[in-house]
Amino acid sequence: MTDKVAVANRKSRGIGNPVRVLLVNKFLFPNGGTETYTLKLGEYLISQGHEVQYFGMEHENRIVGNKANSYTSYMDFHDGNILSKATYPIRVIYSVEARKKIRKVLDSFKPDVVHLNLFNYQLTPSIILEVVKWRKMTKRACRIIYTSHDYQLLCPNHMLFNPKTRKLCEKCIGGKYINCINNKCIHGSRAKSLVGTAEAMYWKTRFVYKYIDTIICCSEFMKSKMDLNPFFKEKTVALLNFVDDYDLNIEKNLDEKKNYVIYFGRYSSEKGLGTLVKACKRLPDISFIFVGGGPLESKLNEKIKNIPNIENVGFKSGKELETLIREARFSVCPSEWYENCPFSVIESIMYGTPVLGTRIGGIPELIQEGVTGELFTPGDTRELIEKIRNLWNHHEVTDLYSSNCGNDKFDNLGNYCNKLLKIYEGKNV
Numbered sequence: 201m202t203d204k205v206a207v208a209n210r211k212s213r214g215i216g217n218p219v220r221v222l223l224v225n226k227f228l229f230p231n232g233g234t235e236t237y238t239l240k241l242g243e244y245l246i247s248q249g250h251e252v253q254y255f256g257m258e259h260e261n262r263i264v265g266n267k268a269n270s271y272t273s274y275m276d277f278h279d280g281n282i283l284s285k286a287t288y289p290i291r292v293i294y295s296v297e298a299r300k301k302i303r304k305v306l307d308s309f310k311p312d313v314v315h316l317n318l319f320n321y322q323l324t325p326s327i328i329l330e331v332v333k334w335r336k337m338t339k340r341a342c343r344i345i346y347t348s349h350d351y352q353l354l355c356p357n358h359m360l361f362n363p364k365t366r367k368l369c370e371k372c373i374g375g376k377y378i379n380c381i382n383n384k385c386i387h388g389s390r391a392k393s394l395v396g397t398a399e400a401m402y403w404k405t406r407f408v409y410k411y412i413d414t415i416i417c418c419s420e421f422m423k424s425k426m427d428l429n430p431f432f433k434e435k436t437v438a439l440l441n442f443v444d445d446y447d448l449n450i451e452k453n454l455d456e457k458k459n460y461v462i463y464f465g466r467y468s469s470e471k472g473l474g475t476l477v478k479a480c481k482r483l484p485d486i487s488f489i490f491v492g493g494g495p496l497e498s499k500l501n502e503k504i505k506n507i508p509n510i511e512n513v514g515f516k517s518g519k520e521l522e523t524l525i526r527e528a529r530f531s532v533c534p535s536e537w538y539e540n541c542p543f544s545v546i547e548s549i550m551y552g553t554p555v556l557g558t559r560i561g562g563i564p565e566l567i568q569e570g571v572t573g574e575l576f577t578p579g580d581t582r583e584l585i586e587k588i589r590n591l592w593n594h595h596e597v598t599d600l601y602s603s604n605c606g607n608d609k610f611d612n613l614g615n616y617c618n619k620l621l622k623i624y625e626g627k628n629v
Contacts, residue, residue, distance in 0.1 A: 356396035418541035419562025442616035467494035472534030554601035
């Protein structure tokens with residue numbers, strides 16, 4: 201659909217003028233749930249006649265951009281040797297480069313809305329200061345919107361979870377960031393935790409987040425945590441993530457079910473993969489398919505090489521991933537951190553595949569226990585084994601759950617964007 205046709209269609213439906221949206225995210229290529237959100241959102245807004253450009257890091261896999269051709273240099277915070285670079289600790293806290301380069305995009309594009317996603321450590325909150333400076337100089341009413349995909353405004357490691365101890369942690373809430381150093385919460389490194397703590401403390405003293413007009417929380421649970429900061433409480437709104445357009449045919453889906461259980465998502469410690477692998481090992485007669493990628497992929501492959509009932513098929517997308525989800529008896533979401541609104545749970549339910557998920561974070565908001573799936577205690581291998589075994593042995597239960605999945609109505613992109621546009625305009629949703 202051309203821009204002119206899309207605008208004409210909008211006017212015929214009585215919808216207002218197109219909005220210029222600058223979508224900001226550190227990664228501008230498929231890398232996880234946040235990138236799925238950012239890229240699909242931008243694609244849909246463009247299809248509806250709005251103008252969208254992007255700002256983030258340059259990377260060989262970048263698939264979207266801006267007319268100013270302005271991006272920051274790529275930085276990998278997971279790089280074990282990156283702290284040896286003299287300027288890195290400073291650039292993590294405050295990026296002069298990011299300010300200069302986003303200014304080029306602002307001058308060129310003149311957005312009505314700057315929609316922030318992941319930006320800390322690579323782009324840094326310094327870009328917010330530049331947006332504020334630019335709108336003051338140009339006298340443009342440019343709103344700053346932030347979608348909170350994780351807990352980066354509350355916790356230096358963004359997760360409220362210590363990956364070293366594999367335990368939930370809320371010690372930094374309220375600005376007590378020194379706990380991040382004491383517990384080496386960022387990659388188990390005291391040096392990186394020191395940098396992360398300095399970053400959080402610096403921007404707290406600068407009161408930079410006061411310039412954000414609205415904070416979109418992707419779950420009520422996330423909102424409850426953000427609201428622990430009285431300053432954020434006046435800005436937060438809960439809005440579950442959208443689902444992509446789907447063709448849900450429950451009757452056909454039940455006929456296509458095959459005998460395997462699926463995990464799909466990121467391969468990282470907070471996702472509870474260790475607990476799931478232990479459970480799979482003790483259920484040798486049940487087939488499991490793992491779909492995804494991430495920092496633990498090589499360790500995962502090493503662990504499962506002698507577990508014949510686990511097959512790791514790697515990263516999949518599009519119709520290939522959809523088919524794997526649709527044909528599974530049920531999916532497992534074993535996360536052990538405060539998940540916000542995982543796309544894996546929503547997509548599984550919308551494709552007619554019930555979910556066995558952990559009772560943590562925003563996951564219980566997505567699964568109707570005893571209707572579209574079941575819940576278990578995070579990290580409890582014994583309970584997970586019992587739940588998997590029970591679901592596997594009772595086809596009538598999983599079939600009923602699959603049929604019920606069609607009754608869950610998550611917002612599709614169109615409905616979500618209608619609500620989002622109200623937020624862009626400063627209205628309630």
